[in-house]
Amino acid sequence: MEKNAHTEKSQFGLMTTRRFAPFFWTQFLGAFNDNVFKNALIILIAYQGGRHFALDSNILINLAAGLFILPFFLFSASAGQISDKYEKSMLIRRIKIMEILIMGCAAAAFYFDSLLALFLLLFLMGAQSTFFGPVKYSIIPQHLSPGELVGGNAMVGMGTFVSILLGTITGGVMVQMKNGGGWLGATVCTVALAGWAASRGIPEARSVSSDLKLSLNPLTQTWKTIGYARRIHSVFLSVLGISWFWFLGASYLTQIPNFTRVVLKGDEGVVTLLLSMFSVGIGVGSLLCEKLSGRKVELGLVPLGSIGLSIFGIDLFLAYDPPPVETLMSISAFIRTPGSLRVLIDLVLIGIFGGFYIVPLNAFVQMRTEPEYRARVIAANNILNALFMVLSTVMGVLLLGVLDLGIPRFFLIVAVGNIAVAAYIYSVVPEFAMRFLIWMLTHTMYRVRHEGLEQIPDEGPAVLVCNHITYVDGLMIAGSCRRPIRFVIFEPIYRMPLLNFIFRTGKAIPITSEQRNPEIFHRAFEEISQALEDGELICLFPEGRLTTDGEINIFRPGIEKIIRRNPVPVVPLALKGMWGSFFSRKSGAAMTRISGRFWSRVGLVAGAPVMPDAVTADRLRQAVTDLRGHRR
The missing domain is CATH 3.40.1130.10 (Glycerol-3-phosphate (1)-acyltransferase)
Known part of the structure; x- marks a missing residue:
């Protein structure tokens, strides 16, 4: 489909078009399903893992996070090649069929309360998401005009984190219900079928490298794929910036269940509330990007985002002094304790500034990369994202499981580390700092x-x-x-x-x-x-x-x-x-x-x-x- 044949739409106007709406709902339902499954499993581990495994829940949760992202590191190079070589709407439909099969097995594992099987299926879900990622972000610039690119990415970012919010709530509620395993199984299967149905409406997105010869050697092809991202220095540093964002995101999302139980003294409902606040923040921040950027790729928002991530990450360390309670607090009891609203506001603002940070970087990578190897650059992005999330997991295990520093100090270390990473990136690519100064001038x-x-x-x-x-x-x-x-x-x-x-x-x-x-x-x-x-x-x-x-x-x-x-x-x-x-x-x-x-x-x-x-x-x-x- 030729994107130039269409009148430019606003980010909400895109939802009325066939070239965007079916794709949006396909990725929305897929992200929703992922998070129903993952949040249910993480809560099971945090609150019931001890009766299944003789390991600390901190280690189990970080192992689960690592197991989900391991396929991104193993298979992203092959996924990028396949996405560049073949027509993308067909690939999406086949990937959704994989999701249906995996969720069918997940339904049985939930019903029979098999935590070991759920761990294996978590890996398979990660593999399915690995193959969807390069298609997801490389199809956007094929169907949207340059003036729609920020709005399209903002809608995808908003949709992803709203689906995380809804999936988080659904998984957290269902896992606590009587016969929750059965309800979870029925839900993930139904949503997988709905996602496949939505994918059938996605217009054709032609192959951009049909003569590409596939190489399935994961080691050599991974290095070669990263080489595509390194062709343009500013693109590669943007990829590193995106990967750092996922390091931060994984650090917060993975630790929130135990942060809630150990530090905040909250129950499963409070976990859902905190994850929801974080997701709402990123959704709002993503939607604000089009307005704040004037419908263009505005790199000036990236430094603004990184500043906010550090300020409110540090404040999260300072925000809460746990009360002396003997039983875990419900949502209403938690909100009445001093410092609780500050924690919630910090998480919302971390999310909002995270949206400012990630949406322009994603759009910039799509815009500055040649169409012939765009999916492979996105695959390289996914490889590095996975590597950074693995490092986040390793750091979590080391600082929390081995050194026992405590989760608040862990959040402080991450926020201070963000300052150092931002200073390095903006010194190497001063275009970010320059665009930030221009943006501040023209918006103040x-x-x-x-x-x-x-x-x-x-x-x-x-x-x-x-x-x-x-x-x-x-x-x-x-x-x-x-x-x-x-x-x-x-x-x-x-x-x-x-x-x-x-x-x-x-x-x-x-x-x-x-x-x-x-x-x-x-x-x-x-x-x-x-x-x-x-x-x-x-x-x-x-x-x-x-x-x-x-x-x-x-x-x-x-x-x-x-x-x-x-x-x-x-x-x-x-x-x-x-x-x-x-x-x-x-x-x-x-x-x-x-x-x-x-x-x-x-x-x-x-x-x-x-x-x-x-x-x-x-x-x-x-x-x-x-x-x-x-x-x-």
Whole structure:
């Protein structure tokens, strides 16, 4: 199916389309089933494991978590190859048939209370999920347009964690019921059949590498698959960031049952409540991503997410002092104890900031990876996710089972570790920190309204021209456009503290007059020409300096020189409402007085592209003036 043939939909509008809704419900029901099964099993282990095995429940729970993720490490390379080689809707239907068979066996194991069989089936469930993962994330960009990618991933993220919430509640409630094993068996079988029925509505997603020769050697193919992810450095570091998120997620989700029983002194109902709060948080955070990112892949949300994960992870360590109780508390008794609401709020906020963190990274990997090997990159992501979750399990066994540090200290170590990992990633790929600074600027000091930005081509070379009002005009444009832009910046502004970091990270091109510095002048034109030959997007401010009266100055003829050398379309832009802000020169030098304006409404408008043979400085100035109108 050709995604460009469709009008772009919002994240909720996608639920009315055949190219997304059947897939959404298929993955939703699959995640629901996984969590009914897993939560029921974990609660059985936490509260009844002692009568089946002569092992501490901390060790059993971490072993169960490791058993579920082991297949991701073993089979992800093969799963990625298969997903790239074959048509994806057919693969999904076959994987759902596997789920039906596994859940049929699970029904018998629940009915006969066979914990050993449930452990084996947990491994098989992990294997089924391993083969579904690469198909799940590589089919999204085949059916959705670039403008729908964040919304689609947000809906999948929200759906996954809502299904975790509902599955967690269902599994936790059913395992405590009389004849709970029978109810659990009937539920997982029914849901597996419903997921298969939903999968039959998924449109065809053609093979992207039909001539690929499969290699089933797990060791050599695993290393080769990771190599696909390493082709693009920023993609590989994003994969590592995603894997770290799953390390954090596994650390919290795996320990919550024993955290509830040992530290919070709560019963099985409190376990369900805590897992629910965490899942609700991630669902809300995922849905907020489309709104906060302006329907584009916004890496600026990733540092924001990591900051929140650490702050509220540390607060979770500080939040609760267990009361002296002899029996485990119900939900109502727990909520009445001091610190309980703080624990719940921490878990919700950890989830929300986790959504901010993971959705943009998933969308970024899908967007920046070539379609021909996208599923294998996602498979590499799953391999590394599994490795990090195994490390989380090993750390849990070591710190809790061997060193007996206690779960609150374990959560503290994880939150502090997140600070170190984030600092490393953002130092190696400063684009994340740069996008965060831009996002903060455009969502605190200003409220930016966009109009006509679809006029900017999605690919290929083009030049953007805009009026020049403030020192942060480039940041406003960069924060609004989906594509990376290389800005041509007046050299003294390029050298300004803080802005220099942003401009260097964004590969801006400094320029000055030929009289002032001919070397910088000529080098700038060479860099502009090379960037356009490479298919990049260039933005410049033809006025050459900030306006001192809010009006648009004469456009200099340098734009004509650029287009004569590289005849590409020129898209006029106009910034509106920036005059009088802190960074403008109204009433004197910029950034020397408080303007009194905060969270101001400003606009960015794009006009129709001007073809190369019609480009003149005067014509472009008139186009920008018309777009701006009377609002300076």
